[in-house]
Amino acid sequence: DQQVKQNSPSLSVQEGRISILNCDYTNSMFDYFLWYKKYPAEGPTFLISISSIKDKNEDGRFTVFLNKSAKHLSLHIVPSQPGDSAVYFCAASGGGSTLGRLYFGRGTQLTVWP
């Protein structure tokens, strides 16, 4: 039973436009959320994170929004660039029975075209 879900396997966006990647989670114990980026033949690299005490976190072109009541988070990339083309993974961690674990979604392949 997946606790972190990324329901869009792929997303295609034109360069300069906004990319919005979505993620849903089911476990109320999650209180820390992360986004990772992965290029082929490389390990995932950390992009941005957000704690459940916030609803928004920005880092340059990347912004993550958290809606706790809907158990939903999204990653906005503005403006999108061809080098952003990669697989993006959403991840979640928390306390209680989830302590120590880091759960990942199935990923969304983002393609940014010129």
Added chain:
Amino acid sequence: NAGVTQTPKFRVLKTGQSMTLLCAQDMNHEYMYWYRQDPGMGLRLIHYSVGEGTTAKGEVPDGYNVSRLKKQNFLLGLESAAPSQTSVYFCASRLDRGKAFFGQGTRLTVV
């Protein structure tokens, strides 16, 4: 700093053979993880460790064993490899509940 280093990077095994994947981190992290990545399945947690001498099962532990005898190393063992274990394996480490750092991956093929 090397970060997280996985050994080997590639390996081909015959069904029934055994092997050990090594993960080493030089960041003094408490938490370490082994994931497998398969097409369309994302990153699935095999086993993890919250400190030296501890291990716990993840989502897909069957067919794998792990050991964390030293804080900096996390070993993943396959006792009798099966074709279903053909995958890319990633090791990761975390200081606590912050971000995790990943290794470059091990591509394993079982024939």
